[in-house]
Amino acid sequence: MAFPLHRSRRLRRSDPLRRMVRETELSPEDLIYPIFVVEGRGVRRPIPSMPGILNLSIDQAVEEARHAKGAGIGAIILFGIPAHKDARGTGAYDSQGVVPRALQAIKEVLPDLQLVADVCLCEYTDHGHCGLIQGQEVHNDSTLPLLAQAAVAYARAGADIIAPSDMMDGRIAAIRKALDEARFESLPILSYAAKYASGFYGPFRDAAQSTPQFGDRRGYQMDPANVREALKEVAQDLQEGADMVMVKPALAYLDVIRRVKEQVNVPVAAYNVSGEYSMVKAAAQNGWVDYDRVMMEILVGIKRAGADLILTYHAIDAAKLLS
Numbered sequence: 001m002a003f004p005l006h007r008s009r010r011l012r013r014s015d016p017l018r019r020m021v022r023e024t025e026l027s028p029e030d031l032i033y034p035i036f037v038v039e040g041r042g043v044r045r046p047i048p049s050m051p052g053i054l055n056l057s058i059d060q061a062v063e064e065a066r067h068a069k070g071a072g073i074g075a076i077i078l079f080g081i082p083a084h085k086d087a088r089g090t091g092a093y094d095s096q097g098v099v100p101r102a103l104q105a106i107k108e109v110l111p112d113l114q115l116v117a118d119v120c121l122c123e124y125t126d127h128g129h130c131g132l133i134q135g136q137e138v139h140n141d142s143t144l145p146l147l148a149q150a151a152v153a154y155a156r157a158g159a160d161i162i163a164p165s166d167m168m169d170g171r172i173a174a175i176r177k178a179l180d181e182a183r184f185e186s187l188p189i190l191s192y193a194a195k196y197a198s199g200f201y202g203p204f205r206d207a208a209q210s211t212p213q214f215g216d217r218r219g220y221q222m223d224p225a226n227v228r229e230a231l232k233e234v235a236q237d238l239q240e241g242a243d244m245v246m247v248k249p250a251l252a253y254l255d256v257i258r259r260v261k262e263q264v265n266v267p268v269a270a271y272n273v274s275g276e277y278s279m280v281k282a283a284a285q286n287g288w289v290d291y292d293r294v295m296m297e298i299l300v301g302i303k304r305a306g307a308d309l310i311l312t313y314h315a316i317d318a319a320k321l322l323s
């Protein structure tokens, strides 16, 4: 069955025909847009390493959420940067913290927009680690109740989905139990199940001022060389009660996304992280690549690899092109 009987070009001859036979469709509803919330009013502070992305005070985050919803995006994820950081990451589980207040404010004006709340201590600790420090170690078990407390605070404030990104062992079970006890048994958990220790988080740590003040995150985030371990993490989180699982970052881990997709029957999310975004922006600003084309190619590639949902800073740009 070869040439000249078969000519693959026949199905590529026009745009309507190409659309008919397209295997992967990207939709604005697949995209989750991250927003960085800070204290204050009227604050729109650009993040130098992430062109187009800002630190926003709650009033401005509401406007940004409105903008995202207007572009057809189904969900946003909130990251909070508190005015004060401390050793125990108090701002993360303070019911009057910046994220709970932002959740309330956004929910009030945009009840249909799905609000994902990232649960982690690193944006709130003065040492920048994702858990409590004991000696020189990030201590696992004493961190769990604080993560659970944060999850409940976000649930009470109106979060639709709880997304733990800390990579402590047992946190899904701890969070599930706390949510159930607080009568949030119907609130889903999107677990950052396979989160790698990655250099691609560099710009995010600028945005959240969450660079570890000593050591690094390799004691809790995964080794980039491992894929079987990702499957184990995913299986374990599902067993503990996760409703959806995430692979993070996306681009250097497309094989992991594919393997996870083949193993599970829950929705799979992928996080197209800050460094992945900034590289595209930087190359485009230099005129080296066409921003729109490269962005869409990357997003469709992540979806083709198996992601049902994509967390991406490109969300608004992409949604505008898709509509």
Ligand code: PBG
Pocket: 118, 119, 120, 121, 122, 123, 165, 166, 200, 201, 202, 203, 204, 205, 210, 272, 273, 274, 275
């Ligand atoms: C931790 C968290 C991080 C990101 C999302 N949640 C940073 C980290 O582990 O250092 C990174 C996201 C990105 O780079 O876009 N709360």
